[in-house]
Amino acid sequence: MNILVVGGGGREHAIIKKLKESKKVTKIFATPGNGGIASDAVCAAIGAKDIDGIVKFAVENKIDFAVVAPDDPLVLGAVDALHKVGIKCFGPCANAAIIEGSKVFSKDLMKKYGIPTARYESFNSKESAIEYLEGASFPIVIKADGLALGKGVVIAEDLESAKAAVVSMMEDKIFGESGSNVVIEQFLKGVEVSVLAFTDGKTVVPMVSSMDHKRALDNDKGDNTGGMGTVAPNPYYTPEIADICMRDIFIPTMQAMNKEGRVFKGCLYFGLMICDGKPYVIEYNCRFGDPETQVVLPLLKSDLLEIMLAVEEERLADVNVEFDSGAACCVVIASGGYPKKYQTGMPIDFSNVEDKKNVVVYHAGTRLENGAIVTSGGRVLGVTATADTLEKAIELAYDGANAIKFENMHKRSDIGQTALKALK
Numbered sequence: 001m002n003i004l005v006v007g008g009g010g011r012e013h014a015i016i017k018k019l020k021e022s023k024k025v026t027k028i029f030a031t032p033g034n035g036g037i038a039s040d041a042v043c044a045a046i047g048a049k050d051i052d053g054i055v056k057f058a059v060e061n062k063i064d065f066a067v068v069a070p071d072d073p074l075v076l077g078a079v080d081a082l083h084k085v086g087i088k089c090f091g092p093c094a095n096a097a098i099i100e101g102s103k104v105f106s107k108d109l110m111k112k113y114g115i116p117t118a119r120y121e122s123f124n125s126k127e128s129a130i131e132y133l134e135g136a137s138f139p140i141v142i143k144a145d146g147l148a149l150g151k152g153v154v155i156a157e158d159l160e161s162a163k164a165a166v167v168s169m170m171e172d173k174i175f176g177e178s179g180s181n182v183v184i185e186q187f188l189k190g191v192e193v194s195v196l197a198f199t200d201g202k203t204v205v206p207m208v209s210s211m212d213h214k215r216a217l218d219n220d221k222g223d224n225t226g227g228m229g230t231v232a233p234n235p236y237y238t239p240e241i242a243d244i245c246m247r248d249i250f251i252p253t254m255q256a257m258n259k260e261g262r263v264f265k266g267c268l269y270f271g272l273m274i275c276d277g278k279p280y281v282i283e284y285n286c287r288f289g290d291p292e293t294q295v296v297l298p299l300l301k302s303d304l305l306e307i308m309l310a311v312e313e314e315r316l317a318d319v320n321v322e323f324d325s326g327a328a329c330c331v332v333i334a335s336g337g338y339p340k341k342y343q344t345g346m347p348i349d350f351s352n353v354e355d356k357k358n359v360v361v362y363h364a365g366t367r368l369e370n371g372a373i374v375t376s377g378g379r380v381l382g383v384t385a386t387a388d389t390l391e392k393a394i395e396l397a398y399d400g401a402n403a404i405k406f407e408n409m410h411k412r413s414d415i416g417q418t419a420l421k422a423l424k
């Protein structure tokens, strides 16, 4: 089969590498892909938001199956558009992708169906939001309704900063129309767990759990980023918590979407907070997480394409979804300065990492320039290692990450340490 993967980050590289293991795959294309993906797939410079361009490319290249990975094209209806020309896809239609596309929608869904989440109110005017804040207790969480590159969440410690966040979202429109509505919600204190789940609207199959490290610097200091590293499994996700999640969150969410006439087919991402032994939904994403995918898929033993086809054809219950019992760690290497200002175009030296066993380097922000790989984004690479134990996986991932060099690179040195402590 000819496969198209839409997107061009570390997540897409991990998806492509796993798909390549499938015997059913003839050729893989990526739009737009990146410098590293170009070694595993045929890349075409079509932006992930260019839905017409993607559809045209898919038709011209006789694509049999498309995997739409990023949030933007899903919310914009890429799957609907591909279906229209008869191409099967992995990923939700726009009417289901709204579970990530609108925080007001997802919070109202959880309230309506009794799915545990932080208490909240939503607002469509700056004045009413500020009036509410004046009677609130702190810290409090302010979220832009729409997509905001993972930056639309502010945890405000006091009234002053809460008001400033509302003004920047609703008046200054720093996220454009995404900030026309805001959700203001209770701050939950606990431990975070990410769970990605395959679902076809009939069955939900959670993948191995993971833990993201969102802050730029060690010990969870510095700015929020797209993710500086991950480990899987997440030790806080105990079998007891997993059972509660299945019963109170995963199945009810799938059923709620069905009842709303918004059948969700694809990968549903549950961002969970465990507070005093009870899980709450912090956020839903309508897609694989990045960099969670870079630790989850390397542990998948089953054929990813078979699973994805089964999701599209609503026969997920009949396929095998099996994970390795070991652990994985992904260390992200970023451009110095990320998530603020950073330089690109730095040549990357991979010469010392090539022969490392159980280590794979996923490219996130790279491009090919005169045959050489140079940096092209904030998060540049994700170095993943798998092993029998988390301790060994962390050691191997750092061994790999430390062997890669480019000017002004930055990585955290403590990815996995929280999980390791929790295990001990």
Ligand code: AMP
Binding pocket: 118, 141, 150, 151, 152, 153, 155, 185, 186, 187, 188, 189, 192, 214, 271, 282, 283
């Ligand atoms: P999001 O962009 O929705 O993933 O949110 C970014 C981060 O903000 C999450 O990973 C949490 O660490 C934090 N967060 C979001 N909502 C809450 C909440 N209600 N209570 C505490 N922390 C939160």
Ligand code: GLY
Binding pocket: 150, 212, 226, 227, 285, 288, 289, 290, 291, 292
């Ligand atoms: N790592 C969080 C996300 O993909 O949104």
